[in-house]
Amino acid sequence: MGVNPDLQGRSYPPTQPYAVGREKIREFAAAVKAGHPAHSDLEAARALGHADLVAPPTFAVVLAQRAEQAVVQDPDSGIDFSRVVHADERFTHQRPIVAGDELVATATVETVKSLGGHSMVTTRADIATTAGEPVSTVRSTLLVRGEE
């Protein structure tokens, strides 16, 4: 069974609100070896004009992954997760994510393409504050390998 082409254009309900904490930013920054003091030192972050600790540029993947779960787990999707390879990723930030943000992410399937037995599924996760301010857009393409 291949990926359902009707997935294209489908949107999913927003994720539960995610409270971005200082320790989570410090933990994520350490995990990606991001040593800039704006990720860990409040004074350093404020000296650069930020309201609080700044999340590393790829931190939004934590939110996007939660939203993409809805796509992968859609019983109608035809996506076999054991056959999935991550093909590309793109972050577009309207502003940096900072500690204290309360964020929700909404997933939409932008395109479903078939390619010689394989499928390419591009999802977009729109990340916004619970007050509705847009923060980041995350695009991710999964390559779903076809059966031999």
Added chain:
Amino acid sequence: MQKGDSIGSTTIRLDRADLVRYAGASGDFNPIHWSESTARSVELPGVIAHGMLTMGAAVQLVTDWCGDPGRILDYQTRFTQMVPVPEDGGATLEVTGKVGAVDAEAGTARIDLTVTDPGNDGARVLTKAQAVVRWDRQ
């Protein structure tokens, strides 16, 4: 600043503990990133690094160059080669960056990153790894 200018280079060392740490911090617990037997059962050479860990670590070069992670407006890549991380010795990635384009009107510069794995014949593990940076603020 001109197209072609180097922003420097750096080395990323990854071992199994780094993969476990990233799994916990990101919430991506796919066992191919920590279980040798699972990785081999799906025809991988062994445990491989999360593509998002490589992407997240490589951009540090850009942050160091521009001085503020909040200036990175856009960051994208394609994942073209997996990075095996053996239990003994781990993996070492080489990262270099140069200015790929300058948009004076928008006050932005595009930094192009090259990320290679010398342990895998110098394979490019990321392609079209590009970060757009605001450079004119304040």
